[in-house]
Amino acid sequence: MATLEELRLQLDEIDDQLVKLYENRMQVCKEVGEFKVNSGRKVFDKLREREKLAAVSAKVSGDFNKKGIQELYEQLMSMSRKLQYQLLVEAGALGRLPFIEVDSLNKDKARVVFQGVEGAYGQAAMQHYFGENCNSFHVRTFRDAMEAIEEGSADYAVLPIENSSAGAVNEMYDLLVEFENYIVAETIIPITHTLSGLPGTNLDEIKRVYSKAEALMQTSRFLDEHSNWQQISVVNTAIAAKKILEDQDKTQAAVCSAYAAKVHGLSVLQDEINDEPNNSTRFIVVTNQKIFLQDASKISICFEVPHESGSLYRILSHFIYNDLNMTKIESRPMEGRNWEYRFFVDFEGNMADAAVKNAIRGLREEARNLKILGNY
Template identity: 40%
Template sequence: MRIAFQGTSGAYSEGAAQRAWPGIETVACEQFEHVFASVAEGRTSHGLLPIENSIGGSIHRNYDLLLEHDLPIVAETELQVVHHLVALPGTEISQIRRVCSHPQALAQCESFLRSLSNVEIVATYDTAGSARLIQEQNLTDTAAVASARAAEIFGLSVLKAAIQDYRDNITRFLLIARDPQPLGQPDKTSLVFALPNSAGALFKALSVFALRDIDLTKLESRPMRGRPWEYLFYVDLAAGRADVRCGRAIVHLAESARWVKTLGSYARWSEAAMRPFGAEASMDVSTV
């Protein structure tokens, strides 16, 4: 089993994959598009994508890419994000003139970063990549905001630990594959649909779930390209695709929606349900 992720070794996505499915092999990709390509072309069996963060919100690029590709979601996982200020060993905080990281990570550590004086904040494409840059270029005046794992991998020290503004900083990830074979028993389904531009259209769409007592765990709107101020809606339902209510709701939705696409049906993630990868892969696929 090989899981593609976006970023450099030491990225949060890689950490999430290794924690949820211990022993799997991970493959670093430069961009989210490459994660999709890697799975589509069979170079990896799976790809792991961050989809939302409890502070920053959705990673919209991945919602867009899920729609563009036909790679079903087969599992989800979550990771507690703990950002550290990391630098070359022996560096003092007073020597730091530049802090670099991904804009999301920088935003999540805003209070701490504002407390530093005479420091330039630099947005990069990558948390772990910023740590690597410091090692590769031997930057003694630069720190990165990155994970403890990234610091370890690139031989950096933690100057200041747990610098994020909020403790409850959790990222949710989706696992995609070529085959819609879920790991575990699906009790959650992700859909995307487009609605006619008429009054009450969204209300009618949501009625197909409410009338069947299906809970929505997430609703996200995204602009439709080429149609300013029209939206696509991404929803997560607390019901597996094999649940008869779910199937009926989707058929009902299709009556009024312009179109509906199922992005996948998968098991809701829980710490308790964590199992070795192989064990999960062989479970309960008959129900899907």
């Protein structure tokens, strides 16, 4: 029986051969890529790859080896495609990337919309990015804001997409798919919730608490200490504050910002009731123009993949091979297709970068319904 050292030597000899064969294979793949560039052929040939996997699988014995050789060749063909995508990009075949690079956004003359009423966190985020004196108006829902941009009554909308403790604002992801609007910037503001009510209200008088669903979630520890309080969801924290003022009912209170309480003449009954003291919300700035700033450093995309084993893994490999740092991934169910999902990915980069162009070229060919949501 061979010793461990002798077996390892045998493996080293085999690996030396594999390395040489790998380099030979990639050289041939490069020549295939050059042929495709010159002839206008697509890189990704799904039927050819399926036939290849079936052929190599038939040449080995045993289920374990069949599965292993398929996985190995899936990786080899994936690396081949990425090399060929690079050749296409170098040849100037960038695919459809109709985004225009701009030096800056025209903040001074912009008309901006936010969701909610005066005192909403959306207003605070808008003022943080565009300034306190910006030309603005508010609408009732996120959809109303997206429609205002699409029809041109506003140049930009400032809308929440993620909270540090409550997570993603799912409705915004769905609306980004539905509307032809694009992210051009983001701003992050701290979220400090208060319990506010009519002046002179005592906590033991309260029976109902109104706020946005996410705000109720973000203050659940404090609210759960008062099990007799009914928690009622409304569209926006500032709308909750406005309702308390309008109803003039001391049995009602709102979870809202101190600014919203002040705007609507309420008293802060309990300050800083967040579960997480460092709570913050990320807001996106959306427009109907396909533009990106020169110094943009994050890209958001969405796509669908075949409902089969390994499909998401193969798509995400485009970020790995192009040394792109993926910072976030979310999934949302697809309407009318039970248990199938659309994926949303944020990654670092600028659309002028070669690595980004390579990745997007590959993603566009291999994913279903790829949409670039913005570079900001």
